[in-house]
Amino acid sequence: MTTSTSLPGSTPNAAPLLAPASGIPRGPDSRAPRGPNGKRGVSRSTSYSLGNLIVTIILSLGAIVMLGPLVWTFSTSLKTQDAIFALPPQWIPDPMVWENYLRVWSAGPLLSGIRNSLIVAGTVTVIGSVTSAVAAFAFAKLRMPFKNAIFLMLLAGLMIPFPTIMIPQFMVFAEIGWVDTLLPLIVPGLFGNIIMIFFLKQYLENVPDSIIEAAKLDGASYLQIFFRLIFPAIRPAMAAQFILWFMAVWNDYLAPIIYLNTPEKQTLQLVIASFNAQYASQTDYPLIMAASFIALLPVLIVFIIFQRQIIESVALTGGKG
């Protein structure tokens, strides 16, 4: 929640870019959270602390609910097969076996699954983010006839259920020979993502037009404006959307199912799904849970690393969008 991202030197109007566009003067401690009744001050600190305590308790209970299923997954993955059906169910496995995490690597093509998922998710998000950002800039800041109609049309593309467009799409890709390659999963994404565009467009509303007009009059080209003014400003927002898009692609399941044949080409989610099908009938739930947990780890790690960026970007975007 800071104005720490300063713009590269070109325009003198750097600072106000990140302040609310309406130019409200802000006190030095305006960012400090205030209590729900808007009051601060020493005299209310006891009731405030009490409030904090209550809130913390409630949040902790909620956190248990949030984490419960995930902890259960982890716990199940450490059990022996019979222990799953023990009544009353055990939270701490006894005996605790870690072998599932070893078995998991040979039980299916997990490693190549991770590699393929990385290739697909990485390429799509990196390139697609740039194309989306450029388009968001145009939608938000540039003049063009029918701009809004086009935006609504792109948004409408989300409204038809995937199973319906899946088959015609498959027919097209089959015609050009892209079946059993990663291409049908990558190429469409390179052209941008309408959710990301929507989000960045909202955010760019906060960037005053006057700055862009000034830059234009200074003779800057639109690309220069984009790279020098816009891109740095929306970087946090892009970071957030980048992560969310990465996760969406990483977790995608339907498209890989129909396009990928060879086990070595399959993405991680397919491998997990086949685990579930294969081993569920043998009630080898610990193995399935171990595989599911491993699948969660990469995105969890990415999130923990990037979460500061997300908070900041969401903060900057949520204000006036």
Next chain:
Amino acid sequence: MSTEVHRSTPPSSTAQPLKPRRSLLHKREHKVALAFIAIPLLGFLLFTLYPLLYSVYASFTAWNGLAAPKFNGIDNYIKMWNDPYFAKAMWNTFFMMIGIPIGLVLSMALALGLNRKMRGTTFFRTVYYVPVISSIAAIAIMWQWAYNGDFGLVNQVLDIFGIQGPNWLANKDTVKPALIIMATWKGLGYSMLLYLAALQSVPRYLYEAAALDGAGTWAQFRHITLPMVRPVTFFLVVTSIIGGSQIFIEINIMTPLGGPEFSSASIVWYIWRQAFNNLQMGYASSMSIVLGLIIFVITVIQFRLNRRNQFSID
């Protein structure tokens, strides 16, 4: 559309160029804008429009997915009108959207809680966000197990309170609430974060002024906080409705046969089943078109309503 109205900045105060120069300036801007928009537009035309149009065509055919489609006029649409399962699936889908306002209220409450100055907010933020980033397939498998009548987590917890939990996924009255709970659980962290950010950028002086005028906590919340976070609410409602209408993977994994007495079958699940199990791809396409149109209309209405409620601070 929202773009025009959101502009709360004063119009550019630089001198207006002479008429011919301005149109030239704008024309150049049009071209650049088109160039920038061209990429997603091209993607849309290549990868979405053709399948979309094909689906529209297919909705007027009797197509079994094996051979070429055969035109049959509006037979599919008539069939849909008379199909009780279509109506039931639509009902199920929209019923499960009840989770959306519940989720928004809960995440707003959470955000208010995390907005306080206290320790552990970072930890809680992470914890509440974890379900969001997990794969829906893994989550569905997990929850399916959690809802198990005998060994599941949910009933174990209820057992602590002496409540005999039902067999959630096998009982037609509890299966939809069960799915709603799971969906809300998954989406809570995301909405919470957005609200948190919005809350933290509401100017303090507004609250101070209101307090001076004698407004109580609730009044401040209603008249300052809520309106100021409306843009986030808008984004969330629009995207949640679009997403909620497409709910499919959870249903397919947790209740593979559409639930007890078809009570958890979502419309996309039913479309899927018709297309791939019953060799009715033409019919499935027509249902998809109808769904898409309904959602489109709802979205446009939302955008219009939103525009009318815009305001800005001067």
Next chain:
Amino acid sequence: MKRSRLIAASVAMIATTGLLLSGCSAGAADTGEKQLTFMFRGGEDEKAAYTTAIKAFEEANDVKVKIISTTADDYATKLKAAIAGKQIPDVFYIAQGDIQAYVNNGVVLDITEYVEDSETLDLDNIWEYGVDSYRFDGSLVGEGAIYALPKDVGPFSFGYNKTMFEAAGIPLPDVDVPLTLEEFVDISKQLTKDVDGDGELDQWGTGLNVQWSLQSFAWSNGADFLNKDRTKVTVDTPEFAEALQWFADLSNVEGVTPSTAQAQTLDTYQRWMSGQIAFFPVGPWDVSTYADLDFDWDLIPYPAGKTGESATWVGSLGIAVGSTTEDPELSAKLVEYLSADETAQQTLVDAGVQIPNLKDMADTWVADSTTKPANKQEFLDIVNDYGRALPANNTYNAEWYDELFTNIQPVLDGKQTAADYLKEAQPKMQAFLDDANAQAGIG
């Protein structure tokens, strides 16, 4: 300045895409070798068994076989997508119920000529039931040209917990004469009790899933789902209502099963495995899992209704040749291998995945008394005598059949009588059946 930047950016993107293209489609390089694609679904055991057979096939015929495997749930989707995208595999699994649709739409090849005169295959040594399941003469499945060979036949048999019977001092059921429905209920009642004295039942007579067990009781009571030429749904007969009512009464009136809700989850299966259930169905795919159970069990004929004769269903999965294959003869040969190659069959049988496709192998397998169950002959009897196809397997699609089970819960809960329900359901089912038949071009 900006234009060249734009051009530069576009060129960069095209170059990247080009690199991706070349990198990713490297697998398409052909060496001029013959190649067949084989699409199937299955677990690790099947994959392993087939891989060996396929290797032998590849060597003997100088061909490369590309194996595409999916999970059971995704198979239908993937196959349909492949067909729509004109990528029909050369050889693939086909469900019994799909034969009609696939033949009518020209998806599978008629392989009668290859199969009947084959040197590697003796058609008479494969179960008639299996081969006939994939015959189609244009209107009815079961006769006519052969479009696939069976991957397996899966007789759905009935098992009982020997240890439980012996502990309770009840005489073991006869392996040849089926129990009557009354006897069955009687024994179940005796075995439904509270074993550890804690006031709650922990042992039951049985716990059946209506979707897989109703057929047996309906058929053995003289009822059926369809008429002979599959144009009429016949579930509203008194015999059928009787069977369904009896089934529901097992839970509600006789009280010999765990509660109905529980019967729909994994639980009765788990309870059987923990030794809490006296009677439970057994398919060949269960044999390997059940081998480790800590009680003794065996197979008996299904209890019989009015007709006095047992009945049950036999599942099957076939292997067909895609109509767009470039080498029909070779593809047909692969089908024969997968269906009848002895090594592959032996591996599958040893892994407990299925019963042998080959009659002579089956006889040897039955005679082997070291493996469970003792009464393996029961499986063969089902295939040879009293087994039938699941009702929806011979119709264009299963919509009419699914309809029966979608709203059947109230009957199982005792809230509606079977007769009433069937009266309501029959017209709906008939409508779906008519629809399906219209699409199939018959009736």
